[in-house]
Amino acid sequence: MTYDVVVVGLGGMGSAAAAALARRGQRVLGLDRYRPVHDQGASHGETRIVRKAYFEGSAYVPLLLRAYELWDELGLLTRNGGLFLGAPDSRVLAGSLATAQEWDLPHELLDAAEVHRRFPAFTPPGDTVALLERDAGWVSPEAAVGAQLERAARAGAELHHQEPVDAWEATADGVRVTTARGTYEAGALVLAPGRWAVDLLPEAPVPLRVEERRVHFFPGTAGDFAQERFPVWIWERPDGTVPYGFPDLGSGVKAAVHHSRLRPAAEWPGEDVGELLAPLLRGLGPRPLRTVDCTYTLTPDEHFVLGRHAAHERVLVACGFSGHGFKLTPVLGEALADLAVAGSTPHDLSLFDPCRPLRA
Numbered sequence: 001m002t003y004d005v006v007v008v009g010l011g012g013m014g015s016a017a018a019a020a021l022a023r024r025g026q027r028v029l030g031l032d033r034y035r036p037v038h039d040q041g042a043s044h045g046e047t048r049i050v051r052k053a054y055f056e057g058s059a060y061v062p063l064l065l066r067a068y069e070l071w072d073e074l075g076l077l078t079r080n081g082g083l084f085l086g087a088p089d090s091r092v093l094a095g096s097l098a099t100a101q102e103w104d105l106p107h108e109l110l111d112a113a114e115v116h117r118r119f120p121a122f123t124p125p126g127d128t129v130a131l132l133e134r135d136a137g138w139v140s141p142e143a144a145v146g147a148q149l150e151r152a153a154r155a156g157a158e159l160h161h162q163e164p165v166d167a168w169e170a171t172a173d174g175v176r177v178t179t180a181r182g183t184y185e186a187g188a189l190v191l192a193p194g195r196w197a198v199d200l201l202p203e204a205p206v207p208l209r210v211e212e213r214r215v216h217f218f219p220g221t222a223g224d225f226a227q228e229r230f231p232v233w234i235w236e237r238p239d240g241t242v243p244y245g246f247p248d249l250g251s252g253v254k255a256a257v258h259h260s261r262l263r264p265a266a267e268w269p270g271e272d273v274g275e276l277l278a279p280l281l282r283g284l285g286p287r288p289l290r291t292v293d294c295t296y297t298l299t300p301d302e303h304f305v306l307g308r309h310a311a312h313e314r315v316l317v318a319c320g321f322s323g324h325g326f327k328l329t330p331v332l333g334e335a336l337a338d339l340a341v342a343g344s345t346p347h348d349l350s351l352f353d354p355c356r357p358l359r360a
């Protein structure tokens with residue numbers, strides 16, 4: 001057997017898994033269809049929010065605590081704070097507060113006036129409440145993928161870029177992976193193909209939906225949107241639409257729609273997003289300077305798909321990150337390495353069970 005583990009997909013998840021595996025002395029082959037740190041998948045666009053107060057579910061918090069340790073080890077996390085805003089009973093506000101209270105995460109609750117006093121660019125409607133998490137912030141997905149690939153290579157991983165995987169199969173004692181350039185045998189396989197999971201895992205029990213998303217970079221009043229005065233933020237509007245955004249790091253104030261019941265999130269042109277944000281950020285210019293496309297791979301319950309393949313013991317799957325997976329890439333890379341090397345992990349991954357019964 002030439003390799004211990006083949007990792008297919010070297011984006012956010014695969015690069016972290018390849019680094020974790022190689023650093024444990026595994027003979028790793030990583031394969032990706034594009035050049036390193038590309039903009040065709042889900043791990044590009046300057047910034048990703050990192051936070052611990054987690055309205056998506058309190059089961060994420062232990063993973064997030066470990067992810068923070070690993071981000072600090074990588075030296076890539078900027079803690080400029082996070083504001084999670086909405087009506088008191090909104091999912092974003094109430095859910096963030098519930099996890100912060102349950103896990104004793106440091107936080108403050110601010111009313112609209114106090115938000116504006118501390119962070120002048122924010123002008124929330126009067127009945128808005130915000131949870132401020134000082135420890136929240138952002139990472140650059142490009143920097144993170146680059147750093148993980150470098151770590152993997154430094155620890156001896158063989159990384160083949162621009163070599164798409166055409167097929168894989170389980171063998172008697174491992175796996176076989178085929179590309180146009182060769183056939184590779186390994187003891188285990190990690191499949192982290194992002195939005196292409198639908199091609200490599202056609203029979204996955206958890207249905208995946210790929211959605212286009214657009215992120216916009218707006219002009220903003222100089223100073224107020226600098227990261228010293230402007231935290232990352234997520235706002236649940238009264239109509240249920242959830243935009244989010246980042247400070248101006250030099251190329252504009254980034255903002256986008258995460259979810260909307262009004263129309264598919266992909267169908268929000270920049271001008272409409274500008275209009276949507278006007279009540280919260282009055283100093284933002286109405287039209288974006290530029291727009292970047294990206295994709296979400298969504299599961300029906302918006303929890304990830306991560307663990308052992310339903311039918312193949314030596315195959316691990318990592319996909320369906322539903323627009324909120326980047327912050328967890330270091331810890332999920334570690335968990336994938338645990339599963340590939342030791343067969344089990346101390347991390348509780350039950351929420352992400354690839355065999356959980358879900359309908360599209």
Ligand SMILES: Cc1cc2nc3c(=O)[nH]c(=O)nc-3n(C[C@H](O)[C@H](O)[C@H](O)COP(=O)(O)OP(=O)(O)OC[C@H]3O[C@@H](n4cnc5c(N)ncnc54)[C@H](O)[C@@H]3O)c2cc1C
Binds near residue numbers: 012043050166320324
């Ligand atoms: C606009 C946007 C905003 C987001 N905001 C946040 C946020 O603020 N916080 C957060 O935590 N998360 C956020 N996310 C989610 C997060 O970025 C994703 O969950 C994460 O990047 C997914 O990583 P991945 O490795 O699954 O996919 P990718 O990074 O896309 O990697 C998949 C890789 O697989 C390769 N590949 C696919 N098929 C093959 C094949 N057959 N052979 C070889 N290689 C293959 C691809 O080339 C690619 O490199 C956001 C996502 C988007 C799109």
